[in-house]
Amino acid sequence: MTIYVPADAAARALGSDEVAAAVAREAEARGISLRLVRNGTRGMIWLEPLVEIEPEGGIRTAFGPLTAADVPALFDAPESHPKALGRVEDMDWFKSQTRLTFARVGLIDPLDLDAYRAHGGLAGLATARAMEPAAVVQQVTDSGLRGRGGAGFPTGIKWNTVLKAQAAQKYIVCNADEGDSGTFADRMLMEGDPFCLIEGMAIAGHAVGADRGYVYIRSEYPDAIRIMRAAMDLARRAGILGPVFDMEVRVGAGAYVCGEETSLLNSLEGKRGVVRAKPPLPALEGLFGKPTVVNNVISLASVPVILAEGAAFYRDFGIGRSRGTMPLQLAGNIARPGLYECAFGLTLDRIVNEIGGGSATGRPVKAVQVGGPLGAYFPPALFDTPFGYEEFGAKDGLIGHAGIVVFDDSADMLGMARFAMEFCAVESCGKCTPCRIGATRGVETLDRIAAGDPAGLPLLTDLCETMRLGSLCALGGFTPYPVMSAVAHFPDEFVRSREAAE
Numbered sequence: 001m002t003i004y005v006p007a008d009a010a011a012r013a014l015g016s017d018e019v020a021a022a023v024a025r026e027a028e029a030r031g032i033s034l035r036l037v038r039n040g041t042r043g044m045i046w047l048e049p050l051v052e053i054e055p056e057g058g059i060r061t062a063f064g065p066l067t068a069a070d071v072p073a074l075f076d077a078p079e080s081h082p083k084a085l086g087r088v089e090d091m092d093w094f095k096s097q098t099r100l101t102f103a104r105v106g107l108i109d110p111l112d113l114d115a116y117r118a119h120g121g122l123a124g125l126a127t128a129r130a131m132e133p134a135a136v137v138q139q140v141t142d143s144g145l146r147g148r149g150g151a152g153f154p155t156g157i158k159w160n161t162v163l164k165a166q167a168a169q170k171y172i173v174c175n176a177d178e179g180d181s182g183t184f185a186d187r188m189l190m191e192g193d194p195f196c197l198i199e200g201m202a203i204a205g206h207a208v209g210a211d212r213g214y215v216y217i218r219s220e221y222p223d224a225i226r227i228m229r230a231a232m233d234l235a236r237r238a239g240i241l242g243p244v245f246d247m248e249v250r251v252g253a254g255a256y257v258c259g260e261e262t263s264l265l266n267s268l269e270g271k272r273g274v275v276r277a278k279p280p281l282p283a284l285e286g287l288f289g290k291p292t293v294v295n296n297v298i299s300l301a302s303v304p305v306i307l308a309e310g311a312a313f314y315r316d317f318g319i320g321r322s323r324g325t326m327p328l329q330l331a332g333n334i335a336r337p338g339l340y341e342c343a344f345g346l347t348l349d350r351i352v353n354e355i356g357g358g359s360a361t362g363r364p365v366k367a368v369q370v371g372g373p374l375g376a377y378f379p380p381a382l383f384d385t386p387f388g389y390e391e392f393g394a395k396d397g398l399i400g401h402a403g404i405v406v407f408d409d410s411a412d413m414l415g416m417a418r419f420a421m422e423f424c425a426v427e428s429c430g431k432c433t434p435c436r437i438g439a440t441r442g443v444e445t446l447d448r449i450a451a452g453d454p455a456g457l458p459l460l461t462d463l464c465e466t467m468r469l470g471s472l473c474a475l476g477g478f479t480p481y482p483v484m485s486a487v488a489h490f491p492d493e494f495v496r497s498r499e500a501a502e
Contacts, residue, residue, distance in 0.1 A: 003074075004052040004060075006106065007038035008191050009223045010184065011184060015067060016049035022068035023051070026075055040192020042088055042106035043339035049265045052088065053078055062088045093355065100305045100325050101298060102341045105192035110227055111442065113234055116195045119472035122240070124304030127270040128203040136207040137163050140303060143385035144323025145277040149175055149259070149296025150371065150400040150474070152389045155303075158293060161283040162208040165291035172204045173268065173287055177252050179218065180372025182331035183403035186297035188339055189327075190217070190224040193301070194231035198240065198247070200300035203307055204293055205245035213247035214236045214287070216264055223250055256427040260473045261294040263429060274429040275473045296401070298327060317343035322388035330356045332369075340346035349383035352406060363408040367489070369416075371400025373423050374478035376485035377413065397482060397489075413490040418446040420482035424475060435476025440485065449494055457487070457494060 005020040006012075020036060027034050042050060042062075050064035051076065062085040063074060088094050088106075108115040114300050128136045141156025162170060165479070174197065178186040189196060201213045217225050228249050235241045255273050257263045262276035265287050286292025302324065306314045315326045322344035328351060330337050335357030352358065352368055359365050367377040376397040378385065385395050392399050407416075421442035428435045442463055449456035464480035471477040487494055 001032070001056060002035040002037055002054040004037045004039045004054070006041045006049060007223075008041035008048075008106075008188060009221075010045050010188075011041050011048040011050070012223070014045075014048045014065065018068045019049045019051060019071060020390075022071040026071050030075060032075065037109045039108060040105045040110055041058070041188060041339075042094065042343075043102065043188070044091075044093060044336070045338040046336050047085070050085075050088075059087060061086055062091075067496050075466045078296070080099060090348075093309060093338075093340070096323050096355075097341050098343050099341050100314070100317075101196070101302050102193070102327060102339065103188065103305070104196065105188060110192050110194055111221065111230055111234060113195065113238055116193075120308065121195055121304070122199060124307035125199045125202055125240070127307045128206050130374070133163060133209060135180060136203065136307065139307060139311045140207070140301050141297065143306045143314040144311075144318070144321070145299065145302055145306065145314065146389065147296055148178075148298035148302065148323070148326070148401065150398070152399075155295065155299055158283055158295070159204065159208055161281070162210070162291045162293050165284055167291050168289075169212075169290045170208055170210035170294040171287045171290055172201050172208070172210045172247070172300075173261075173292055174201060174213065174215040174264065174300055175259065175261065175264055175294055176215050176217040176221070176224070178221075178297070178401070179254070179256045179259050180375075180401050181369075181405045182405040183329050183372060184331075185327040185329055185339060185401070187221050187224050189297055189301050190215075190221070191397075192353040195235065195240075196301045197228070197297055198231060198235050201247055202240065202245050203303050204295070206302060206408045208293055209290075211243075211245050213245065214268060214477075215247065215249045216252055216258075216268060217249055218252045218258075220254050222334075223317075225251060241357050255429075255446045256423075257429040257473070257475055260475065263473070264294065265292070272429075274360050274431045275475075277472060290444050298401075319343075319345035319386060319388050320390055322390070326399075326402050328355075329388070329401075329403045331403065333359045333361055333408050334406040335360050344388045345386050347383060348378060348385050349380075349385065350402060351387065352383065356404075356406065359406060359408040361408050362409075363410065364408055366409040366411050367407045367413065369405045369407070369482065370403070371398035371481075372403050373420060374474065374481055375403075376481040377402050377407075377416065377489060378485070379489040381489075396481070396485065398478065413486040414446065414450055415484045417486040418450070420479055421446060424479040428475060432470070432472040432476060434470035435472070435479075438463055438476060439479060442479070446483075460487070 047064040054060040258273040267273040425439035
């Protein structure tokens, strides 16, 4: 018998280590021989710790959310256990997904290379290494893959620029500095299927002629750092990494601005993490001044399936210019938080109310912030918006890294607008004036509005326009999105403050 107990950070935070220890104790006390596998999470965080039992030659069934006290009953009569869920694959929430990038996450031991191979791993790398580099780049281009880190820039164009750059040394840099509120896809992938990212980076190295890669992970992700390093050691021993392409983990201190590619490159070089002016593009003069591919975790982890199944297979999912699948991360005040991978195109209403189950409090949903702390707030009136880059852009929104944070009707939107400005003021690298000074003045102006100053609102609007047009990077340039969307969609809350003061 095999028992799977997730070791993902979210599951551990909810008690999976205690459950795993209880499983081991109970088996020993009963003299039962079993294989205890610490897998990743299946993404249904509201059911964690979610334990799965697989009898020898039998069907794998799930139980959750479990506590250590629930474990003895698993051994007594699992079929009648009050927390029995059946097969994960049969659950509506799970089976309605299109799992391409996260196909193995939660299914296997993340450090079991044989299991990775048995579930389709390394097929993409084998295909890529049998192709000319330009043909690999063409496959990625034809797939329609765009950067999943937030910018949405076509991955194939970026790779092609690095491929054509003339240099003796090129690099692949993975941006794993996941700092958006409500996002955890990068961490979940690295903790649950690290070989997938390694394979994606190795393919990228072959495609553009780079023999060295770096994964830049923020220090708040100790489990991901440990698992990625262990997986790289295993891959090196298996000959997957080596002279042709090798890689290592670098740990960042956790500054939000280091999610911006040029700040990240400065940090990797041992410098202060401040934004570089562009041009030159990192694709031409990136890490140590050499041509560099800088991609997000999910962008790189999406590449193996594209090479294994072909560009057309991947491109057939999605809508408009948003092709393939996207791991939606549902968080905040939501009944069913977790990671849900699906093709682009679902409406926000379906994501929030059908998949997420509405608010956790049971109160009406007031707003949803998509794209991290700098994403716009969408009210229910915009919930018919399909999930896609252009579709959200047409409504003055972003999809960013696909973090979706839900708020019920008790949320204070003026307070949330102030939080966005304060966040920018705290996290600004200080290089450009609109971001460094503008965010501080923005906090002050919102305080004036809250105190009832009628002159504050036009001043705030003008300030946001200056930040949007004048900031060097997205930190200052995108801060107006949450601020002005709160003003546009919830104007009464800004007016009410003035009337209360009067």
